[in-house]
Amino acid sequence: MGIKTVVTQLMTESDNVTHDLFRYLVLIAFANGLAEHWYATAHSLQFDMQSYGVGLAALIVAVTPILAVRGYFERKEGEHHE
Numbered sequence: 001m002g003i004k005t006v007v008t009q010l011m012t013e014s015d016n017v018t019h020d021l022f023r024y025l026v027l028i029a030f031a032n033g034l035a036e037h038w039y040a041t042a043h044s045l046q047f048d049m050q051s052y053g054v055g056l057a058a059l060i061v062a063v064t065p066i067l068a069v070r071g072y073f074e075r076k077e078g079e080h081h082e
Contacts, residue, residue, distance in 0.1 A: 029056050
């Protein structure tokens with residue numbers, strides 16, 4: 001399994017075709033946290049990666065049920081059209 005396959009599976013829905021904006025936003029937020037940490041280290045500043053990570057995790061936990069409900073209703077909608 002190549003890197004392209006792994007990235008495609010991580011960043012798309014279960015059909016491996018439909019890209020998911022939320023997954024991209026989480027990836028960008030994680031990369032942003034790492035970049036801020038590296039910047040702070042390079043300039044002898046303080047950056048609390050743990051607090052950043054806790055805040056990001058809280059955001060993910062808050063949005064996940066919304067995505068689950070959205071997926072449920074999208075599946076139900078598809079069943080009615082068949």
